[in-house]
Amino acid sequence: MLAHVEDQPVTDFWPKAYEGVYGDRRRSCGFALYQSVGVARGDKDGYRRQMAENYRFFGAPHVAIISSDAGLSTYGAIDCGGFVANFLNAATALGVATIPQAALTVRSDLVREHFGLLANRRIVCAISFGYADPSHPANGFRTDRAPLSEVVRFHDGR
Numbered sequence: 001m002l003a004h005v006e007d008q009p010v011t012d013f014w015p016k017a018y019e020g021v022y023g024d025r026r027r028s029c030g031f032a033l034y035q036s037v038g039v040a041r042g043d044k045d046g047y048r049r050q051m052a053e054n055y056r057f058f059g060a061p062h063v064a065i066i067s068s069d070a071g072l073s074t075y076g077a078i079d080c081g082g083f084v085a086n087f088l089n090a091a092t093a094l095g096v097a098t099i100p101q102a103a104l105t106v107r108s109d110l111v112r113e114h115f116g117l118l119a120n121r122r123i124v125c126a127i128s129f130g131y132a133d134p135s136h137p138a139n140g141f142r143t144d145r146a147p148l149s150e151v152v153r154f155h156d157g158r
């Protein structure tokens with residue numbers, strides 16, 4: 001099933017490449033997740049098993065599909081980013097755990113079909129949500145945060 005999903009990607013927004021620091025951050029986030037669930041480095045079957053968790057929403061009882069009108073192009077996705085951030089913050093404030101997921105977008109056509117979405121909806125991401133299982137090892141890891149100096153460049157306007 002997963003091989004089928006990966007072999008025929010039909011995606012609206014998937015990045016063409018994660019270069020430089022973006023690739024580094026992606027890898028370190030991925031390895032921290034694998035380590036937390038006991039998947040050793042290089043264990044390809046383990047990677048696939050963990051990846052497959054995306055398609056059962058990591059056991060969460062609910063999923064929100066975030067989509068944008070095709071005509072809005074990149075700005076539609078930007079608006080969705082603001083919506084996603086507020087969704088995550090509001091849910092967290094209410095004690096509800098969230099998992100933003102881009103993995104579903106590798107088969108955006110199937111997502112549209114399954115949820116009966118119009119052809120002009122572009123799938124930005126999904127958010128699985130529910131009450132967290134604090135004993136699950138995946139909930140024990142936290143990603144690093146890049147320091148402000150790495151993500152903001154200040155210019156002296158004088």
Ligand SMILES: Cc1cc2nc3c(=O)[nH]c(=O)nc-3n(C[C@H](O)[C@H](O)[C@H](O)COP(=O)(O)O)c2cc1C
Nearest residue numbers: 029054098099100101102103104125141142143144
């Ligand atoms: C837009 C977006 C898409 C993501 N897609 C996935 C995904 O498809 N699969 C996954 O396991 N994690 C994905 N992640 C990462 C996790 O949902 C989560 O953010 C990460 O584990 C860091 O959590 P933390 O910020 O609480 O440490 C995504 C994160 C974001 C913001």
